[in-house]
Amino acid sequence: MDLTVSLVDPADPVALDQAFEIKAAAPFVPDIPTASRPWFEALFRHQRRSVRHEAALAYLDGVPVGLATIEYPMLDNLDNAGLEVQVLPDHRRRGVGRALYAYAVDRIRAEGRTRLMGQSCDTLPGGVVRDPAPTAFALAMGAKSALVDARRRLDIGTADHAALDEMLTDGWSRAAGYELLTWIGVCPVEHRDDLAYLDGRMVTDAPMGDLEWEPEKVDADRIHEVDVAREAAGTRSYHTAVQDTDSGRIVAWTNITPHAEPDWHAYQQITIVDPDHRGHRLGLIVKVENLKLTLRHEPALRVIDTWNADSNSHMIAINEAIGFRPVDIWHNWQQTI
Ligand SMILES: CC(C)(COP(=O)(O)OP(=O)(O)OC[C@H]1O[C@@H](n2cnc3c(N)ncnc32)[C@H](O)[C@@H]1OP(=O)(O)O)[C@@H](O)C(=O)NCCC(=O)NCCS
Numbered sequence: 264m265d266l267t268v269s270l271v272d273p274a275d276p277v278a279l280d281q282a283f284e285i286k287a288a289a290p291f292v293p294d295i296p297t298a299s300r301p302w303f304e305a306l307f308r309h310q311r312r313s314v315r316h317e318a319a320l321a322y323l324d325g326v327p328v329g330l331a332t333i334e335y336p337m338l339d340n341l342d343n344a345g346l347e348v349q350v351l352p353d354h355r356r357r358g359v360g361r362a363l364y365a366y367a368v369d370r371i372r373a374e375g376r377t378r379l380m381g382q383s384c385d386t387l388p389g390g391v392v393r394d395p396a397p398t399a400f401a402l403a404m405g406a407k408s409a410l411v412d413a414r415r416r417l418d419i420g421t422a423d424h425a426a427l428d429e430m431l432t433d434g435w436s437r438a439a440g441y442e443l444l445t446w447i448g449v450c451p452v453e454h455r456d457d458l459a460y461l462d463g464r465m466v467t468d469a470p471m472g473d474l475e476w477e478p479e480k481v482d483a484d485r486i487h488e489v490d491v492a493r494e495a496a497g498t499r500s501y502h503t504a505v506q507d508t509d510s511g512r513i514v515a516w517t518n519i520t521p522h523a524e525p526d527w528h529a530y531q532q533i534t535i536v537d538p539d540h541r542g543h544r545l546g547l548i549v550k551v552e553n554l555k556l557t558l559r560h561e562p563a564l565r566v567i568d569t570w571n572a573d574s575n576s577h578m579i580a581i582n583e584a585i586g587f588r589p590v591d592i593w594h595n596w597q598q599t600i
Pocket of ligand 1 (some may be wrong): 291348355357360382384398399400404
């Protein structure tokens with residue numbers, strides 16, 4: 264058996280096809296659709312200022328059977344690199360994952376980085392049974408679970424719209440002096456600085472466990488770069504913010520990003536409230552208002568997934584009140600290499 268690993272040339276359409284086929288055929292979990300082909304291709308063909316991606320393919324006797332995707336943060340966290348390893352189900356336990364890992368470690372070291380990070384999904388006690396292989400693989404490679412998240416899912420069909428409306432009425436009654444602001448897709452230029460400030464706080468404000476991840480350097484251009492990349496890949500996004508009426512500044516923000524294709528699945532992404540403006544139900548208000556905005560535009564949407572660290576009790580309470588329920592756990596691995 265001849266096992267080789269080589270870097271994917273982003274200009275090689277055959278290698279990109281092979282990489283995408285493996286990505287789609289070896290998902291982390293069966294109930295989240297694979298990111299769209301345009302999104303995947305753009306990772307390698309249109310490098311961004313804030314992040315750079317590389318892919319490597321593993322071949323068994325010349326047949327592509329495994330994929331490693333490496334992510335290099337470029338503006339901060341210059342010691343870190345992200346790694347995903349995926350091997351086709353029929354070719355597992357033959358050392359393909361190990362070979363991709365070894366290749367990626369060499370690449371990451373060559374870039375002067377000292378830590379790698381990855382994720383694996385595992386079974387939540389009493390929850391859906393997940394394949395134990397990814398967690399066993401990460402442990403076998405010597406990685407340490409530095410932060411555990413639970414994934415929660417909202418089933419739109421069971422959402423209690425009357426209860427959501429009541430939550431909003433109650434929330435707004437405690438939020439005098441704030442105004443709602445919504446947009447779809449690209450953030451208007453006049454609000455990008457406010458979003459950059461809030462986005463840059465995420466690492467300080469959200470629980471990070473033992474993950475070594477420094478605060479991100481986010482500016483208006485970075486906010487716009489992410490928006491443009493998402494739009495270019497055909498991915499829609501719905502944003503709701505709250506402005507402080509006196510200053511006009513955005514002090515709370517959340518967004519939901521549906522898959523470009525298929526249209527039944529979306530991610531509940533960042534939700535953040537400026538610390539100076541907490542205690543006014545703004546977190547709940549932006550989340551529920553944004554859910555309503557999304558549902559008005561996405562009639563085919565059936566489920567929304569979101570991830571929270573176990574210790575993020577305030578955000579979990581809001582999510583549970585909206586109707587999100589736990590599905591599985593996700594380890595965030597980190598390893599000094
Ligand atoms: C995780 C994954 C990449 C492993 O690929 P693989 O080619 O089977 O891995 P390897 O054969 O190189 O296994 C390396 C070691 O990992 C451990 N391991 C892998 N699968 C395992 C399993 N099902 N049970 C127990 N240990 C396992 C073993 O220690 C193994 O060494 P051994 O075979 O000598 O005992 C593969 O299962 C996969 O693609 N899963 C879906 C994608 C995913 O969730 N990736 C996240 C990776 S963190």
